Amino acid sequence: MNNIFLKAAVASVVALSAMGAHAEGKLNIYNWGNYTNPEMIKKFEAQHGIEVTLDGYDSNETMLAKVQEGNTGYDVVVPGDYMIAIMVGEGLLAEINAADMDNFKNMDPNWVDVYWDPGRKYSVPYQWGTTSFTVDSAIYDGDINTLGLIFDAPEELKGRVNMLNDMNDVINAGLRYLGHPRCNSNPEQMKELLDLLLKAKADWRTMDYAVIEKLTSKDVDLSQSWNGAAMRARTDRPTLKYAYPKEGFTGWMDNVAVLADAPNMENAKLFVNFMMDPENAAMTSNFARYANGVLGSEKYMDAEMLEAPEIVMPADAPVPDFVKPCDQDVVALYNKVWTRLKQ
Structure with a gap:
């Protein structure tokens, strides 16, 4: 063994000793289900010699509850915008200072100084989109750009509607339909909302995150949906159309972040930088x-x-509504409405 290789070997042993029980060559990702390109993961593994494991969740709140328990073993999570703000406030995310990473130069400046992470100290973009609904135009051929199809369903769609099993998305859509502000603590307006939701629920078939499956199986003809899921469903059901309701709709961004107790911190940072490469972002x-x-x-x-x-x-679509985290008293009120709706 020559001196160069000997020095490298010694350095490796020292590094391993310093890391203690932390596993080298591994990365554990906790992401939304059906949201990670397997080929992109294979590329990262080959490029860095790191073995990746991937687990899935179905909502920001599910992920948060898991992380709050501590000692999850996960390194990377992919929270939505408002959830990043919540997790930063609770000290759950590592300050990774993405601006110091090589690929930060590729980030769209429009997504740098965002409300949930000004200057991008804790996260980088993963994917962004909108939450509205998609409907089969072969079943309903009227104007689809209104939340009335969800909350006052026409005869063609009664019993054929799926809503996301998501408190914020359902409540915010109802508030928009009524013309009321988000993060709403007005008792009278929230009572009006509950009445609306309970009445509309009679025409809903399901409340489920499995949007693509619900639509492609033709189990429903309308589903509240994220725009990317709507596009994927349209591949199998070409008559599906995505709505841009005149009353408004949610805009969102999911973000790559690193947990404060990540066991593979440096590997996680490598993944964050990897996701800011244009080709890798496109793969996702x-x-x-x-x-x-x-x-x-x-x-x-x-x-x-x-x-x-x-x-x-479309040019005439409303500007997407990025909803910030609500105060705790509002969240408590929302939980009461949601519990009553789900009974």
């Missing part, structure tokens, strides 16, 4: 069918992504 977009916040990724994206009606909003 091509799989999940959402836009990303990385400049230059367009040239690697499928051509249909650049003109899909679920991705490219």
Whole structure:
């Protein structure tokens, strides 16, 4: 063994000793289900010699509850915008200072000074999109750009509606339909909302996150949906159309972040930098069918992504509503409404 290799071997032993029980060459990701491109993970593993394990969750709240328990063994999580703000406030995320990473130069400036992470100390973009609904135009051929299809369903859609099993998405949609503000603590307006939801529920078939499966199986003809899921469902059911309701709809961004107690901290940072590479960001977009916040990724994206009606909003569509975290008293009120709705 020559001196160069000997020094490298000694350095490796010292590094392993310093890490203690922390496993080298591993990365544990906790992401939304059906949201991670397997080929992109294989590329990361090959490029860095790191073995990746992936677990899934179905909501921001499910992920938060798991992380709050501590000692999850996960390194990387992918919270939505408002959830990043909550997790930073609770000290659950590592300050990774993405601006110091090599690939930060690729980030779209529009997504740097965001309310949930100004300057990007804790996170980088993963995917962004909208939450509205998609409907089969072969079943209902009227104007789809109104939340009235959800909350006052026409005869063609009665009993054929799926709502997301998500408190914030359902409540915010109802508040928009009534013309009331989000993060609402007005007792009279929230009573009006509950009455609306209970009445509308009679025409709903299910409340389920499995949007793509519900639509492609034709179990329902309308589903509250994220725009990328709507595009994926349209591949199998071409008559589906994504709505941009006149009353408004949610805008959101999911973000790559590192847990404060990540056992593989340096590997997690490698993954964060990896996700700001345009080609890698495009691999995720091509799989999940959402836009990303990385400049230059367009040239690697499928051509249909650049003109899909679920991705490219019409000029007359309302501006997406990015809803900030609500105060705890509002959350408590929302929980009461949600519990009553789910009974």
